[in-house]
Amino acid sequence: MKKLIMALVALTLITTTVPAQANLKSKTSSVPTLAIMDTALDTSILSIKEKLIGEVCIIDKWATCPNKTGFMEGPGAATLPAAQLATRDMNHGTQMTSIAIANNPNMNILFVRIIGNTSAGTTQSTTINTVPNALKWVYENKNKYNIKAVSMSQGHHNLLKSANYCPVTNTDYWVDWLSKSNIPVFFPSGNGRDYQRIDWPACIPGSVSVGGVEQDVDYAGKTNLWVSSNSNYDSKLLDIFAPMNSSAIFPGGFKGNAYGTSVSTQIAAAKWIELSQSKSTLTVTQLVDLIKKTGITVTNSNNSIGIMFDLIKAING
Numbered sequence: 001m002k003k004l005i006m007a008l009v010a011l012t013l014i015t016t017t018v019p020a021q022a023n024l025k026s027k028t029s030s031v032p033t034l035a036i037m038d039t040a041l042d043t044s045i046l047s048i049k050e051k052l053i054g055e056v057c058i059i060d061k062w063a064t065c066p067n068k069t070g071f072m073e074g075p076g077a078a079t080l081p082a083a084q085l086a087t088r089d090m091n092h093g094t095q096m097t098s099i100a101i102a103n104n105p106n107m108n109i110l111f112v113r114i115i116g117n118t119s120a121g122t123t124q125s126t127t128i129n130t131v132p133n134a135l136k137w138v139y140e141n142k143n144k145y146n147i148k149a150v151s152m153s154q155g156h157h158n159l160l161k162s163a164n165y166c167p168v169t170n171t172d173y174w175v176d177w178l179s180k181s182n183i184p185v186f187f188p189s190g191n192g193r194d195y196q197r198i199d200w201p202a203c204i205p206g207s208v209s210v211g212g213v214e215q216d217v218d219y220a221g222k223t224n225l226w227v228s229s230n231s232n233y234d235s236k237l238l239d240i241f242a243p244m245n246s247s248a249i250f251p252g253g254f255k256g257n258a259y260g261t262s263v264s265t266q267i268a269a270a271k272w273i274e275l276s277q278s279k280s281t282l283t284v285t286q287l288v289d290l291i292k293k294t295g296i297t298v299t300n301s302n303n304s305i306g307i308m309f310d311l312i313k314a315i316n317g
Helices: 092-103 130-140 170-180 261-278 284-294 311-316
Strands: 033-038 052-058 071-073 108-113 147-151 185-188 208-217 223-227 240-243 245-250 254-259 296-299 305-308
Touching: 033 092, 033 130, 033 261, 052 130, 092 108, 092 245, 092 254, 092 261, 108 130, 130 147, 130 170, 147 261, 170 185, 185 261, 208 261, 223 305, 240 261, 240 284, 245 261, 254 261, 261 284, 261 311, 284 311
Parallel strands: 033 108, 033 147, 052 108, 147 185, 185 208, 208 240, 223 296, 240 305
Antiparallel strands: 052 071, 208 223, 245 254, 296 305
């Protein structure tokens, strides 16, 4: 999973405003949208282009959106030149978006670019305001884009080593406001093999934190599932699990494989949207409870135990 580098020196919110130029499609009101917050996106890939309903760039420290400012909304806002998109630092958003679409082709995508880049295609540092600024914008535009869930396959593990290790920031505020609007925010637990703490912002109680499950098929054709030893774990703060290995599309349309709780997060968020359409009267909390009630129990030798999201069982539950 990519690391979101938190620089705690910036304490102000974005004040830059640019007239909105939404790339809206006529089907916005009827098709649910997943807002994906990540690095950048190859919008030329057909499977992505067909589902992309909007692009926005919100970079709070650098003027590196395509329009040379820290904010841009509309066609081209989330993309980069091909050479920069293909770098290891910036290709993450394309991978994650392709995985989300593969797991639910019946939704739209709003891509929110939150990571700046250098001319060489390396990532620029972020601040404590990076995530809340993006979530604030998502909240304010939730009806415009028919947003039903938010996913961000980013995080960091620079945490206290105490029981109350999760820092409280403005991110908590906007996660809670989105949840009150029945829009869950999904974050990965992280891949650091820490069995006491999960990454920030997944540790925020109001978010939906997602851990990773490994799987294989034995000689008898039975599928075996277990909590990955790479997946961070917290028995109190980790909500659900999902597979952490998936095929993905990289910038330029190349196919490959992606691994980590970043993958788990996109799978869970995409399937959540399908479940929420089937169970439209349930709240975020009620849907999490339903997933835990109907899912598959998974564990490992490190005594990590949880519930893997089973969409069919949840729909029928």
